[in-house]
Amino acid sequence: MAHEGKLPQVNRFITTHDSNGKAVFSDALPEESTMKGLANTSPVMGFALSYTTSTFPVDMAGDKDVTAYKKYLSDPPGLSVSNGTVLRHVDFEPGVTSAMHRTVSLDYGILLEGQIEAVLDSGEARLMKRGDVCVQRGTMHAWRNPSPTEWARMVFVLQTCEPVEFKGEKVGEDLGTVHDTVRPST
Template sequence: MPTNPGQISPFRGVTRHITGHDASGNAVIHSSTPGQWKSFEGSSMAFNVVYTTSQFPADLNQEADIDAHEKIQQSGQLGLVNPRGTVCRIVDFAPNNTPIVHRTQSLDYGIVLEGEIEMVLDEGDPVLMKRGDVAVQRATMHGWRNPSKTEWARLVFVLQDCQKLTVGGKEMKEDLGIATGVLHPSRNDQ
């Protein structure tokens, strides 16, 4: 049974633990909170934004990063990428989901935590990724498909804003594909 609000997969819920320092500089737990999930595509996938930063390198002084994360979460305007920052997101994929082919203007690390996932690109056969495999996504058109007919898949993604990318004289901007209007644009390619 899901243990996080909005979670639709059968996986164990997640808890985010943020660390900090007490007045004498000792490491302490700042907060521990359950994941908050939002489902998309008729409940064929769900997102849990673990954490964001709004600048690079991150400013940890006076909890500036925590304040910035809370502000962007409360705004409800976070796109797939956070301009000038990072996003750590866990995504659960239902069995046999339809891949949403899209491009982010970002450098992303996608790590398979549970199940298997196919990475679908413009050219070539899908690449089957298994638990522990990592995709380094470099602002390419891509989609994620869970090929299982019965089992869910879970990936964690770390997205980092990147400089504008130009290939063959063409600027590679964000393209949300069929998710346009469903997901907020990142606005990091303007």
């Protein structure tokens, strides 16, 4: 990706049990979580699908959750997964602002590196610093990296929810002008 070396490599360490019932690290997948850029985009944003689940509660028997995640690595889900969760790292180029969008999910957005402004469609914004969390509850929002020189990285945990109701109307997913490579949620 275009920003290699600007932020540290994302690694994921998946645990499991050995034949004696002891906790060990799984070798089912490489530990490196691959950061991918969106096709034909400028400015650049990088995405790593660091884990997903597709059931609730999660069924880990026989590594069913790992198998489901492997499927999503070759055929990525939309922003969220019905009856499951998504763990995603997102890198933001200096000065980038994402499209204004809404998911039908409860999202925890945690800033790991740099600074990000959480921008709402009302015009309100909050500057997030390393370690800050934004709890996104089905609202229209965008993410802006205000730095002209420094990359920012967030990690998002998305869990599907019932559609939000406003004045008696259910409000669904709205990807705004999110790039063509971002698919609707499954």
